[in-house]
Amino acid sequence: MRITILGAAAGGGFPQWNCNCRNCAGVRSGAVRARPRTQSSIFVRDDQAADGVLFNASPDILEQIRANPALQPNRRVRDSAIAGVVLMDGQIDHATGLFMLRERGSPLPLWCTDPVEQDLTQGNPILRVLGHYCGVQRERIVPDGTPFTIPGAPGLAFRAFALASKAAPYSPHRDAPVPGDNIGMLITDRTSGRSAFYAPGLGEITPPLFDVMSGADAVFVDGTFWTDDEMIALGLSKKTARDIGHLPQSGAGGMIEWLDQMPANARRFLIHINNTNPILDEDSPQRAELARHRIEVCEDGVTLEI
Template identity: 60%
Template sequence: MKLKVLGSSAGGGFPQWNCNCRNCDGVRRGTVDAKRRTQSSIIVSTNGMDWLLVNASPDLLTQIAAYPELQPARRARDSGIAAVVTMDAQIDHVTGLLMLRERDTPLPLYVTDSVLQDLSTGFPVVSILGHYCGVERHGIPLDGSSFVIPAVSGISIEALPLSSKAPPYSPHREAPQRGDNIGLTFIDEASGKKAFYAPGLGALDPHVLEAMRGADLLLVDGTLWTQNEMIELGLSNKTGAEMGHLAQTGADGMIEVLDSIERAGVRKVLIHINNTNPILIEDGPERRILAEHGIEVAFDGMAFEL
């Protein structure tokens, strides 16, 4: 199983277009050692030609241009994107679907019932695509059973409901539904190796911890370094928890959680990194702390093979 990070940033990318925090200003000026990043998304494949796109970010066209495997040019109109899964209905995970409208066949789209509701009402992407390529919608089971995507052979997928809120535009924003946000475990059917992906984690329920402890690769929420990061910078009045994200530091933070996972050989990688997070600075003290704990920081183009 091959897995590649298309985008490793949280919503807005890095640098964020309207932000002049130390990180964003520094990367523009070249005064900090940091990589630019697009908004979070990954691709998964076994044959390296047919890929499952997991979340379609607003930066999708830039990401396709950056990675030749997504444009294999086997015929006049072609794409390496064989199917799409969206883990929630957040703007930074679904807007890129509109960029796929030139397909000459309906887009295979795998979503939960609650996400489909949002993409058919509050942000009617599915209805809009109906006027272009169309959508071939597939459900995602939330009962613990695995499912497969025929266009991407050799991989089984398990979806885990996460504690979260639907997007602000959602008709059920204040009445969370099971399936508003999910984590995914990808299982290579040949090797049995597992990769767990959850760019947004607001709470670690027992079933989520169980999935994390059974994985060989963890790609998990790296949004904020501290709970009050955005407040202290004067950029928001919400804590990380109120935004639906675990901070890396503090009691029950992501560092502490990842330290508790002792599976031999597991790679622990933070993804969905907010533009304010000091771990973006390659030579900063926060990166040294992560290294001491055996935790890596995802970057665009980072690749894994399981």
């Protein structure tokens, strides 16, 4: 299968519009060797298909489509390679790009869990608004590992798993999580049998979830923060990474420790990287540490063959 990284940054992108942290100021001035990134999203196709599945619709989706011609195959007057959209959660940086897909002649095929559908109908009524345009053909995701397929991408199979993380701030589940607020997805090419696990928002890894991750040929997991107190240390928040549903890379029980236990032949990628994370600086000791652990940092516009 082919996975295109449309966006690799967390909410706000990189550099963030109002941020002058070392990373954001440095990339603007050229003092920090880093690549700008849009907000996180991937596009997945099997090896033979032009059409595929968009995972999350970020506010940057129009820029991402322009930057990746594979999403606009130009086969007819109105055309798109997006056969369907899968939402991993209901966060603003993963769902508001749906507004930009409204110029369709038929309802938008959308896969999401019940809690996300509720949040995007009530707390942030994107789906209701789209009803005034193309409409939405919503398909239910049950995050229990049951396999399912998406008609426009028959070469791929999907299994969703409930994750420990955080629902959007406007969700009634924000401080009382329910299964399906956030999901991870195992994506399998039905011809080659190769698979990838995608979880851009991941607050905790349990042994059963790690078993799923360990069976994948590649994992694309939460790269939001380097340390648990990253935002506190910068004076930008009073909450830790774990408080807002993200497992930091460093420290005891962090993402690096878990990824070190993956099978040797599995590729490990970090995605959804916050603008404050020092791994964005390609010359940083943190980036060098990731390289020692054979962990890669996602970049916009890269297509990977898994």
